[in-house]
Amino acid sequence: MSSVSYGFVRHLPGVAFADAVTRTTEALKTEGFGVLSEIDVSATLKKKLDVDFRPYVILGACNPQLAHKALSAEPQVGLLLPCNVVVQAEGDGSTVSIADPKAMFTMVSNPGMGDVAADAEGRLRRVIEKI
Numbered sequence: 001m002s003s004v005s006y007g008f009v010r011h012l013p014g015v016a017f018a019d020a021v022t023r024t025t026e027a028l029k030t031e032g033f034g035v036l037s038e039i040d041v042s043a044t045l046k047k048k049l050d051v052d053f054r055p056y057v058i059l060g061a062c063n064p065q066l067a068h069k070a071l072s073a074e075p076q077v078g079l080l081l082p083c084n085v086v087v088q089a090e091g092d093g094s095t096v097s098i099a100d101p102k103a104m105f106t107m108v109s110n111p112g113m114g115d116v117a118a119d120a121e122g123r124l125r126r127v128i129e130k131i
Contacts, residue, residue, distance in 0.1 A: 006103040008128045013093040017055040020094035020131070021087045024059065027130040028085070031123040033061040036082050055089040066120050073112035080104050083124065096131050098124045 012020055025035055037060035042053040060082040070077045086097040101120035105113050 007097050007099045008125060009095060009097045010128045010131055011093065011095050012131065015093045017089040017094050020096060021057060023131050024085060024087050024096050027127045028061050030130065031127050032063045032065065036060045036062050057087050059085040059087065061085050063123065066116055070113065070116045073116065074108055074110045077108060083120065096128060098128055
């Protein structure tokens with residue numbers, strides 16, 4: 001696993017894109033996250049711009065308990081929800097990237113968000129390790 005300043009990244013050599021999406025969705029479920037939305041970036045770019053782009057989806061993942069806690073503490077935090085998870089084809093395999101909730105919530109000054117962000121971060125780190 002590697003990381004960027006705003007998320008976690010896992011390269012999956014030899015794992016086909018569709019399999020990476022399935023593995024990611026299943027790993028999210030084990031930590032209480034469901035996928036609320038799936039944006040097929042490659043299909044959208046083809047339709048809107050007539051350009052070919054590698055298989056790339058953005059999954060909008062949500063853990064209802066954590067979302068409820070976050071929204072109860074800070075009603076406008078919905079601007080940062082759901083948690084974004086990117087699955088993309090890369091080389092001979094796939095790459096999964098997950099936004100780091102702690103990095104995202106640095107924009108929120110409400111101290112009540114710290115525990116929620118830490119809980120979400122722990123869960124999402126476990127997700128990326130399971131994939």
